[in-house]
């Protein structure tokens with residue numbers, strides 16, 4: 001079916017090593033969808049866990065679908081072929097449940113594109129039997145018209161309850177009612193939400209639905225499901241290594257951080273279980289790189305002995321070990337002796353702000369002297385690059401904080417001689433973070449600060465910088481903080497052709513400006529409130 005003009009056709013073949021193929025006969029049929037390209041979606045640990053977990057039920061078949069690239073999207077449309085699952089090439093519209101991951105707001109128009117490409121009605125009220133399930137989202141309100149039921153939290157904990165409901169009820173409304181009675185499931189059509197003055201009021205329409213809706217989390221990581229038959233793609237993907245999650249949550253408390261709240265509380269997997277997983281995944285997949293995953297890996301209480309044991313294991317098998325999200329102090333004080341034994345060391349440090357005053361204001365604890373030492377150690381380990389994250393538009397930020405980036409980078413490149421990949425993002429006051437009721441800077445102020453950053457980055461070939469654009473970040477902020485009214489804006493933007501908004505080369509500001517005009521929206525309205533009552537106040541995550 002594929003012609004030579006389709007880029008990366010491996011994205012659509014689906015015959016990967018360890019793929020699960022089951023007959024659909026007498027089974028509950030589900031498809032997990034990721035609203036971004038295959039190589040991004042296949043790097044998502046949550047998708048891999050849920051795919052294998054749902055397939056572990058004998059009477060369930062779970063397949064996968066990803067957002068097609070623009071060329072394949074048009075190919076399907078021109079030939080009137082419905083978007084299909086990778087495993088059996090079944091149209092998404094022929095499943096009982098299609099589940100979407102909504103972990104990034106700028107993928108929401110891709111979600112609508114996927115529904116449409118699959119011949120599925122966009123709005124839940126227009127659909128018959130098929131259930132659209134959404135997960136991974138902090139504030140689901142902008143999607144309320146399109147999604148039948150959201151799951152808030154960690155799906156492993158309620159997967160069995162979910163399957164039981166599907167086994168027991170065949171009618172869609174009965175299924176939704178039963179799900180809404182279980183913690184973590186949120187059926188938006190069972191609630192009235194309206195504004196009284198500045199307050200959002202939430203009322204149940206179905207008396208047994210939960211209110212507030214509580215996020216669900218896995219109590220014990222050691223007992224929770226983890227895939228060992230690691231799906232191994234035939235094309236390179238964003239994180240092309242076997243990932244082993246060593247901890248979930250984060251014990252630190254950076255005030256801008258949403259992930260900490262979303263994955264609260266902090267939990268660890270035991271070293272014994274981690275090594276067992278590493279061994280099984282290696283044997284089943286043949287992957288030559290293992291990566292330890294956690295929001296802040298070096299907070300893991302046995303990190304030193306774990307890295308030592310894994311470094312032994314990996315050097316025996318001649319496989320690489322990567323340790324993202326290390327704290328600078330740990331590279332310098334505790335772990336550098338092990339890093340020498342690891343095949344390839346790469347380092348990413350989130351500095352966030354160049355002055356100590358501003359780092360204190362956002363509660364980001366970093367010792368800059370140690371960072372300089374860590375950079376020297378990395379150089380001695382034959383690393384060539386260091387990746388640094390900064391933010392601008394932070395609360396209480398002054399021009400001096402921004403200009404300080406210059407001296408920081410000069411010093412770092414001087415002492416380490418490393419090349420620097422610098423990523424400067426815009427602070428977005430995300431729901432559930434400590435800064436959720438802080439204002440984002442307006443477009444003009446962010447544009448001014450962006451110019452100041454450009455001026456502050458030393459003209460030096462060893463520094464490569466990417467600086468977030470204000471318009472896109474303000475849009476992301478508005479979607480992340482949106483109330484139900486926002487779904488009409490998403491719909492307009494999608495109808496006008498918005499797709500792949502997360503990609504610089506695809507993002508079209510004119511499309512969004514036109515959508516704002518048609519939907520009668522002013523983005524600033526979504527950014528200007530400083531209150532304790534939010535569109536997401538009916539959701540309790542802690």
Ligand code: SF4
Nearest residue numbers: 250252254257260295
């Ligand atoms: S930014 Fe990183 S270290 Fe800080 S709270 Fe969030 S996950 Fe933890």
